Amino acid sequence: MLTLQFIPYHEIQDLDSSKRIQKIMKAVKMNKIVLMEGRLKTHEEAQLIRKTMEEISDEFKGIELSVIDNSSKDVKFIRKLKDIFVNMLLGERHGLTIIGPAKIVKEIKQDPDKIQLLTEDIKSSKKRN
Secondary structure, eight states, X not given: OOXXXXXXXXXXXXXXXXXXXXXXXXXXXXXEEEEEESOOOHHHHHHHHHHHHHHOOSSOOOEEEEEEOOOOTTOOHHHHHHHHHHXXXXXXXXXXXXXXXXXXXXXXXXXXXXXXXXXXXXHHHHHHO
């Protein structure tokens, strides 16, 4: 069974970096694919990857991570200023972060029109081992 867990921004906005990472890791280690509103800060992504590498085992193979950012690079200057101002007030709410266990999520492909999340059935991968 594939389980998706949505984490709205308001659930993580007041957490410090280690608590955010802990919340994400807990869900991913339970074989859930996390859909998180917004995005992690750059240093938080690095911490998440470092924590993942420390915990890799026969049971936990790591994570796949992708950030879908809905802000366009080709927007006008006024729009960019507005986005910066909104981010200062509301936090990093733009975009969507997808994080899943590597033994389930094989690849996340994205383009402007769609997201493809390629998964593997856990039961079939266990039979091969």
